Amino acid sequence: MFLKKYRVHIFLIALALAIIIYPQFSHKPDQQRVDASSIAVTRFFDLVDQEKYGQSWESCSTYLKSEVPKDEFVSRLSAVRKVAGKLLDRKQKDYLYTKDPGANIPAGEYMIYHFDAKFENKDHLTETVTVMLEGGKNWKIAGYFIE
Numbered sequence: 001m002f003l004k005k006y007r008v009h010i011f012l013i014a015l016a017l018a019i020i021i022y023p024q025f026s027h028k029p030d031q032q033r034v035d036a037s038s039i040a041v042t043r044f045f046d047l048v049d050q051e052k053y054g055q056s057w058e059s060c061s062t063y064l065k066s067e068v069p070k071d072e073f074v075s076r077l078s079a080v081r082k083v084a085g086k087l088l089d090r091k092q093k094d095y096l097y098t099k100d101p102g103a104n105i106p107a108g109e110y111m112i113y114h115f116d117a118k119f120e121n122k123d124h125l126t127e128t129v130t131v132m133l134e135g136g137k138n139w140k141i142a143g144y145f146i147e
Contacts, residue, residue, distance in 0.1 A: 029097040029111070037111040037131045040139035044129065048144075049087050053077045061132050061140035063106055080146050085120035090127065109133040110142065117146075 029037075040059075047056035053074040057065070060073075068076075093114040099107075115127040130143035 029109075033097070033109070033111070033133075034095070037133075037139040038113075040131050040141065041113055041129050044141045044144070045090070048077065048081070051078075051081070056141075059141060061134050061142045063132065063134075064140075064142050077144070084122045084125060084146065087117065087119055089118040091116050093126075106132070111139070 044056055044059055047053075047059065054070060056077070057068075057070045057073045064073075093116055095114070096112045098110050098112070109132065111131050113129045113131070115129070117125045117127045119125060126147045128143070128145045128147070129141065131139045132142040134140045
């Protein structure tokens, strides 16, 4: 009898709780995080595509800078992009948001973007860019890989 009388109320309370709790477990960032991290990726690609590898390193996270010295970063990126040639096309495939980056990686918020890219010497490559929220306010590049 009690459940019948209050079933609409119980349903509405359950729905309200689901609306409140779901975002905590969905692993989907809010649009502001997506937009801000995407801007960081775009700025990084602008520098890399113009062969400004040293400047692109400067725009990276403190974590990446501590792991890969500037001269090594520039040398590796220059070698890979020289083999690939000029960028012809790049399309974002997907992205992943995580607060659990794994072992030996600083805790924090991360966005991992995957792009299909076409270069003049390589028809199909996948570019992966990882950005991290540094200092709770700025998205910075934490990793860049071309496969």
